[in-house]
Amino acid sequence: MVKICCIGAGYVGGPTMAVIALKCPKIEVVVVDISVSRITAWNSEQLPIYEPGLDDVVKECRGRNLFFSTDVEKHVAEADIVFVSVNTPTKTTGLGAGKAADLTYWESAARMIADVSKSDKIVVEKSTVPVKTAEAIEKILTHNSKGINYQILSNPEFLAEGTAIQDLFHPDRVLIGGRETPAGLKAVQALKDVYAQWVPDERILTTNLWSAELSKLAANAFLAQRISSVNAMSALCEATGADVTQVAYAVGKDSRIGQKFLNASVGFGGSCFQKDILNLVYICECNGLPEVAEYWKQVIKVNDYQKNRFVNRVVASMFNTVSNKKIAVLGFAFKKDTGDTRETPAIDVCKGLLGDKARLSIYDPQVTEDQIQRDLTMNKFDWDHPIHLQPTSPTTVKQVSVVWDAYEATKDAHAVCILTEWDEFKKLDYKRIFDNMQKPAFVFDGRNIVNADELRQIGFIVYSIGKPLDSWLKDMPAVA
Numbered sequence: 001m002v003k004i005c006c007i008g009a010g011y012v013g014g015p016t017m018a019v020i021a022l023k024c025p026k027i028e029v030v031v032v033d034i035s036v037s038r039i040t041a042w043n044s045e046q047l048p049i050y051e052p053g054l055d056d057v058v059k060e061c062r063g064r065n066l067f068f069s070t071d072v073e074k075h076v077a078e079a080d081i082v083f084v085s086v087n088t089p090t091k092t093t094g095l096g097a098g099k100a101a102d103l104t105y106w107e108s109a110a111r112m113i114a115d116v117s118k119s120d121k122i123v124v125e126k127s128t129v130p131v132k133t134a135e136a137i138e139k140i141l142t143h144n145s146k147g148i149n150y151q152i153l154s155n156p157e158f159l160a161e162g163t164a165i166q167d168l169f170h171p172d173r174v175l176i177g178g179r180e181t182p183a184g185l186k187a188v189q190a191l192k193d194v195y196a197q198w199v200p201d202e203r204i205l206t207t208n209l210w211s212a213e214l215s216k217l218a219a220n221a222f223l224a225q226r227i228s229s230v231n232a233m234s235a236l237c238e239a240t241g242a243d244v245t246q247v248a249y250a251v252g253k254d255s256r257i258g259q260k261f262l263n264a265s266v267g268f269g270g271s272c273f274q275k276d277i278l279n280l281v282y283i284c285e286c287n288g289l290p291e292v293a294e295y296w297k298q299v300i301k302v303n304d305y306q307k308n309r310f311v312n313r314v315v316a317s318m319f320n321t322v323s324n325k326k327i328a329v330l331g332f333a334f335k336k337d338t339g340d341t342r343e344t345p346a347i348d349v350c351k352g353l354l355g356d357k358a359r360l361s362i363y364d365p366q367v368t369e370d371q372i373q374r375d376l377t378m379n380k381f382d383w384d385h386p387i388h389l390q391p392t393s394p395t396t397v398k399q400v401s402v403v404w405d406a407y408e409a410t411k412d413a414h415a416v417c418i419l420t421e422w423d424e425f426k427k428l429d430y431k432r433i434f435d436n437m438q439k440p441a442f443v444f445d446g447r448n449i450v451n452a453d454e455l456r457q458i459g460f461i462v463y464s465i466g467k468p469l470d471s472w473l474k475d476m477p478a479v480a
């Protein structure tokens with residue numbers, strides 16, 4: 001029986017291994033982690049991450065051929081294939097601070113593999129890491145090999161949160177990069193055999209190591225670039241009276257461009273986009289390509305601009321001050337159908353409003369109060385460390401209350417900011433919300449999910465990203 005061990009039971013490792021176990025009943029899959037609380041949760045009824053469809057997959061396989069354990073060394077030692085899916089934070093100090101990936105956790109995982117291994121292993125890079133990491137890991141392993149053979153593969157993850165299980169069931173492609181030596185090709189084939197249990201052959205692409213590593217960064221950079229492009233257009237739409245949804249639809253009808261990923265928003269978030277682009281920028285700079293680095297940097301700059309623009313719009317519309325005004329924030333996760341808040345635009349928007357002394361009442365169907373308080377007090381980039389190493393917040397932000405109902409959040413508020421596109425926010429009773437709010441009552445829709453005309457009929461002043469402005473908003477321009 002082939003044995004797989006995955007180091008890191010996070011958003012990537014957990015769902016990916018659960019689906020491998022489901023689709024390959026003859027393979028034993030063990031997911032290991034240094035975080036006892038994470039593993040305990042994976043073994044409980046309340047999984048540590050919210051992902052539609054994940055519960056069913058775990059229920060079917062757990063205890064059969066899917067196991068979660070903190071006994072990292074034992075399971076790594078026994079495995080034929082070791083996936084590594086540990087944290088790769090952005091460095092905050094030293095060389096490359098603010099851009100380069102910190103490979104501390106990766107390196108310690110590699111050294112541990114070298115220490116405990118007694119048989120040949122295929123080591124698969126699953127976390128997003130900079131190009132040439134595989135080579136670095138290979139060096140650590142071969143210099144400590146004790147006669148054991150290691151093959152390093154890069155098998156980047158393309159799943160998107162909220163649809164992770166469907167993405168894993170029906171991937172657009174699976175990418176496997178390896179050495180182009182006989183042993184390397186054999187290792188690629190071994191991993192290909194795993195995916196071939198449910199993924200059609202033509203969707204499994206094999207490349208050299210560096211192409212696979214770079215493809216992941218490139219794919220995320222291209223996706224993020226589309227969002228920054230449409231968000232840049234949204235600013236121009238507001239200035240000219242065009243409607244960004246109509247523009248995006250017309251643009252996307254060109255089959256060379258396509259309709260997907262053209263929704264204007266308050267900004268993109270998530271653990272990958274910003275981090276991967278910063279990595280790309282750093283790699284370009286290190287390779288003497290400042291123009292290329294500058295080009296990709298703009299994608300992040302436009303994203304930051306979009307978040308600032310939103311805050312400025314809120315404050316400017318409300319007589320240039322939100323001091324002591326209650327503002328309801330609906331949605332804190334970086335997208336719907338996930339409880340994940342990593343790099344969510346809500347953090348910057350909330351911090352911006354708090355900077356203007358607003359009182360915030362936040363509701364998100366999947367994000368806990370503790371998480372929101374931690375996100376609002378944590379330093380930039382601190383989120384990307386194992387939970388037990390993250391700074392715990394000694395203080396809470398007093399102007400923030402977290403409630404468990406959209407109606408409670410909006411009661412007596414001056415404004416509502418919609419920051420995540422949860423389906424339930426489309427179906428709220430906005431008349432009831434309006435009746436319980438201060439007047440004039442504002443809705444700032446950062447995801448373009450409400451029917452602005454209906455809300456205007458009720459009496460709201462409505463701002464929708466990239467849409468023609470209400471006369472109220474035109475009279476109160478946001479100056480950065």
Ligand code: UDX
Nearest residue numbers: 157158159160161261262263265268269270272334335
């Ligand atoms: C992304 C990639 O899609 C995935 O392939 C990769 O493996 C990991 O990074 P993820 O971050 O989970 O996945 O979610 P994604 O659906 O890509 O959304 C990222 C951000 O962009 C979210 O904040 C989302 O709200 C925003 N977004 C997306 C928009 O603002 N507009 C869009 O049209 C699409």
Ligand code: ADP
Nearest residue numbers: 008009010011012013033034035086087105386
């Ligand atoms: P991702 O979104 O890439 O899955 P996460 O932060 O959700 O990232 O998960 C990474 C996991 O890796 C965390 O649960 C962390 O505790 C774990 N981890 C980090 N370093 C090690 C290590 N050396 N051994 C085992 N687990 C580790």
